[in-house]
Amino acid sequence: MNPETREELRVHLEQRRRKLIEEGDLRAEPNRDEQSIRLDEDAQPLNEMNQAITSRRNQIRAQELKGIDVALRRLEEEPDEYGRCVECDEWIPLGRLKLMPWAQRCVPCQSDRGGPQRGYRRRHARDFVD
Numbered sequence: 001m002n003p004e005t006r007e008e009l010r011v012h013l014e015q016r017r018r019k020l021i022e023e024g025d026l027r028a029e030p031n032r033d034e035q036s037i038r039l040d041e042d043a044q045p046l047n048e049m050n051q052a053i054t055s056r057r058n059q060i061r062a063q064e065l066k067g068i069d070v071a072l073r074r075l076e077e078e079p080d081e082y083g084r085c086v087e088c089d090e091w092i093p094l095g096r097l098k099l100m101p102w103a104q105r106c107v108p109c110q111s112d113r114g115g116p117q118r119g120y121r122r123r124h125a126r127d128f129v130d
C-alpha cells in the first residue's frame with residue numbers, strides 16, 4: 001500500500017471516529033418519566049423495544065469505535081502492517097479497506113468467525129482432482 005492511500009484511509013478513520021464521538025450515546029427514552037407522563041399499557045412494550053434497539057445501536061457504535069482505535073494505532077506503530085488480515089496474514093483487498101478501513105480481517109476470515117451461515121468456503125486444489 002502506498003503512503004498516499006494509507007494517509008487517505010487514516011483521514012477517513014479519523015473523520016469517522018470524530019463523527020461517532022460527536023453523536024455520543026443515543027439516549028434511550030426514559031422508561032418512567034417521574035410523574036409528568038404516565039405511560040399507558042400499550043406504550044410500555046414499545047418503549048422497551050425502543051430501548052433495546054438503542055442499546056444495540058450503542059453497542060455496535062462502541063465496537064466500531066474500538067476497531068477504529070485499533071486501526072489508527074496500527075497505522076501509527078507499524079504502518080507497513082496496516083491492511084494485513086490478523087487471522088491469515090493475507091492482505092485485505094483495498095476495496096474492502098476503503099469501505100471499512102477499520103477491518104482487521106479479510107472477508108473469508110470474517111465469515112469464518114461463526115454466525116449461522118457459513119456459506120463461504122475457500123476451495124483447495126484437491127477439491128478438483130479425482
Ligand SMILES: [Zn+2]
Nearest residue numbers: 085088106109
Ligand atoms: Zn484472512
